[in-house]
Amino acid sequence: MPITLSRLLCITTLVSLPMMGCQDTPGVIPYVDVQVDLNLNLPAYNNLNFPGNWLYISGGSRGLIVYRYTLDEFVVLDRHATFDVDAGCQCSLSQDGYTIEDPCSESEWYIFDGSIIQGPTTAPLERYTTTWIPPVLSIRN
Numbered sequence: 187m188p189i190t191l192s193r194l195l196c197i198t199t200l201v202s203l204p205m206m207g208c209q210d211t212p213g214v215i216p217y218v219d220v221q222v223d224l225n226l227n228l229p230a231y232n233n234l235n236f237p238g239n240w241l242y243i244s245g246g247s248r249g250l251i252v253y254r255y256t257l258d259e260f261v262v263l264d265r266h267a268t269f270d271v272d273a274g275c276q277c278s279l280s281q282d283g284y285t286i287e288d289p290c291s292e293s294e295w296y297i298f299d300g301s302i303i304q305g306p307t308t309a310p311l312e313r314y315t316t317t318w319i320p321p322v323l324s325i326r327n
């Protein structure tokens with residue numbers, strides 16, 4: 187039975203579909219379970235008792251930035267840069283205290299929500315869910 191063009195196309199499609207499903211989605215960092223509770227009465231977290239302040243803490247894929255936006259709202263972002271996820275670059279807060287920088291790609295994001303300011307990245311930083319029941323800040327994904 188000769189192989190026709192339609193059969194060859196069908197076989198090629200069936201063989202290539204599983205490979206397409208295994209490709210990484212650009213900007214998506216590896217999943218790491220995050221379940222962190224911070225008691226802001228402890229001295230280590232005192233900086234977070236005031237809006238506009240931030241801290242680096244362990245957790246997530248490359249560490250977390252915890253930012254106190256208002257009296258009742260916190261923003262927690264993963265420090266794993268989203269431009270070249272496989273490179274594993276760790277972001278840090280810039281001198282101005284409002285932007286997060288990737289030293290590998292020079293991409294920048296806002297600390298307020300992780301949205302992109304500039305650079306080659308096409309994805310925001312990973313943001314985690316927070317629950318504030320004073321004095322405990324709970325961080326989850």
